[in-house]
Amino acid sequence: MMLFKIAWRNLFRNRRRTAASLFTVAFGAAGILIFQGFNEGIFKSYRENTIRVRYGHGEVFPRGYLEKKSEEPWRDWFENAEQLEATIAKVPGVKTVFPRVTFYAFLTRGGITLAGRGEGVIAEREAKFFSSMNFVEGTDLAEAADPASAIILGKGLAASLNAKPGDSITVLGQTVNGQMNGLELTVSGIFHTGSNEFDSTFFRTQLGPAQALLDTTRVEKFSLETEGMEVWPQVDRAIEAAIPQAEARSFDDLDKIYYGNAVNFLNSQFAFIRLIMLVIVGLGIFNTIATGLIERSGEIGALRANGEARSRVFSILFIESALLGLLGGAFGIVLAVVIQHTVLARGVPLPPGPGITRSFLIFLEILPTHYLQALVLPALATVIASVVPINRLVKTPIPALLRQNL
Secondary structure: HHHHHHHHHOOOOOOOHHHHHHHHHEEEEEEHHHHHHHHHEEEHHHHHHHHHHHEEEEEEEEEOOOOOOOOOOOHHOOOOOHHHHHHOOOOOEEEEEEEEEEEEEEEOOOOEEEEEEEEEEEEHHHHHOOOOOEEEEEEOOHHHHOHHEEEEEEEHHHHHHHHOOEEEEEEEEEOOOOOOEEEEEEEEEEEOOEEHHHOOOOOEHHHHHHHHHHHOOOOOOOEEEEEEEEHHHHHHHHHHOOOEEEEEHHHHHHHHHHHHHHHHHHHHHHHHHHHHHHHHHHHHHOOOOOOOHOOOOOHHHHHHOOOOOOHHHHHHHHHHHHHHHHHHHHHHHHHHHHHHHOOOOOOOOEEOOOOOOEEEOOOOOOOHHHHHHHHHHHHHHHHHHHHHHHHHHHHHHHHHHHHHHH
């Protein structure tokens, strides 16, 4: 306890030197915390965008449906859709059920005919959860003047068709019986998700008209809003137990190619950047701590000349470094939180990535483990950085230490 008191007092004997060391450690800790929060913010933004634009937290399909390569996939779709929807809605953890059908069709306007991928949804229900579609013109299906005859188009698809809100689009598709069928729909809105591939081929209609086009009452799948991804394993098991002919898949399992690969790529890149950052922070701390200790050569020489044992001097200096690291880490955390809620309060704009045409705002998401890392890592770096110079100083002959102070 006595050594801690001595070390604590020594920190404030030369306030300029202590302040310089504290600022170095604090800036390092703040940098680590902001970087970690930035990483988590990117992952959260990408995760939420994937959930709220396409899949929900997960989807329920007929068992084995995704593995089949059928030219007539609708033969495997769910019958008795309303009954199954009611069963799924009763599963603990499920908040909302969204029945959907997807299909391919030709879209015709003014002599232009293009192939597209359509989706039939209950727009009024989906609008309350799938809120990430960015409409550049017009409105969503639920807000259309006549929702039953409305269609929304991706920005690229609308441009290729030279279509705008209010224009009529003829949708031609094949029924489940192999016959051609058509719908005359009115464009209510043009959306922009940010994905070129998605925006150039995708369109949506209400579930009823989509089923009428296909001449079926079946439903391909149910997308789900749950109480969060943390409850998905329980939801998955409960649904498959209640409906043996169904299987549930989480959004990240459904989007392995894009979401999964992107997450793995970002993890590897961030790990490399984090390593470089830790090396830079460590070198900065080492330089500051080593310089401060060398400046104290005369003080250490005087202690040794007055009979202080090398081990005791080493312990005092070592404890000083540990306290300095912890204080610097704590100040760094405070600094990072202040920056988060002031300078970065409106988010960090990121340019579009490959295949993306819309930029994103990233907000820092600092987790409890990040605070612990920001406190421990700089403190650990400070302690490690101090071991070599402290050991060298206590082993230096007393006359040499005293001469360095002259």
